[in-house]
Amino acid sequence: MRFWGAVAVCSMAITTSLAAAEFHQAPWMSSAKCTTPDAIAADSDLARLTSWPAVYRSFRRYKQCDDASIGEGYSDKIVILLTEHWPAIKALSGLTKANPEFERFVLWHVDELMSPEQGKTIIDNAHNHCPAAAEKLCQRLEVKARNPS
Amino acid sequence: MIRANEFPKIPKGWLDGASTNAEDADTASAPIQVASTLDYDGATKQLTLTRGDGTIQQFPANNNAQRNSRGKWEDGTFAYGYPKTHPDDSPDSAYGSHGIHVFRVPGAEGLGVHSGRESVPDQLGRPGVDHATKGCIRTTDDGVAAISDAISAGDPVTHITVRNNGQE
Secondary structure (H helix, E strand, O other): OHHHHHHHHHHHHHHHHHHHHHHOOOOOOOOOOOHHHHHHHHHHHHOOOOHHHHHHHHHHHHHHOOOHHHHHHHHHHHHHHHHHOHEEEEEEHHHHHHHHHHHHHHOOOOOOOOOOOHHHHHHHHHHHOOOHHHHHHHHHHHHHHHOOO | OOOOOOOOOOOOOOOOOOOHHHHHHHOOOOOOOOOOOEEEOOOOOOEEOOOOOOEEEEEEEOOOEEEOOOOOOOOEEEEEEEEEEOOOOOOOOOOOOEEEHHHHHHHOOOEEEOOOOOOOOOOOOOOOHHHEEEEEEEEHHHHHHHHHHHHHHOOOOEEEEEOOOOOO
16 A cells, blocks of 8 residues: 555656656746846847847847747747858857857757748758858757757 | 815815715716736637726637747736837737737746747747747737737736646
8 A cells, every 4th residue: 555655656756747847948047137127128139139249249148038038039030040141150150169158048049939941941051051160060050950849 | 385184175066076966977978997807718728808898809829838948827817017019020920910918927037928920830830829939828910919909098908817728
């Protein structure tokens, strides 16, 4: 009896653990550090994210607000840069070498929100059009675009 | 001259507060609007806007949170925060044609109701309201427009109630 009780408790714990593990937020996100004015400013900043230096500045200032709609906006702008402005990958490569956490931020946002077409474009760009100085970054981008979950 | 501890005297014939006489009731003026409320039912995937005058509008909606996100919106009632629009808002943009209405959810920033991706699929091939989000409820452009209309009409949404939205 005691054995089956223990099994039941263990089973419940595993189920709860799996449910909790299904979703995971960006590790740099912190609701305690992201004030509402920060969140509004981060949202307003999204319209200016048309280059990698602009994305990097926003990451430095507002990464703690990378949540919900603001995170959706980052994903949108990052995928647009990787699909419609691929030659700028050299600038991204320089920034990610200087700040590895920024590379994780970019890879994080190559996610399920992008369209299948955008995913294919990133894979093609990373596989077939990668500048020599950005090979490792291209490999990681290709892996993430193939497995964006 | 200022006199402390003395209320002004009301002249005879002036009304002081509501009349108790039924014949004095104001039937000509429009009824006073109270605030609108928003309700999202995760089981029926419907967003219901109830205006202050009792008018009910329903819109399809979904809360398909992707894995690398905070997950689905928890059940409960949450106060309205603020609206936010963007220069590139359009039917297929990240937030739709009318931006986002953000609610005050403990531990979250930027969690709200928006539309967008009307004809753009996500990685699982889902366009429209079923397109994945990072926790926000996605509805139609009409749904967000109705919320914005309530606000501009002086009938603001005060809160959203999320129900039957258990994490699968």
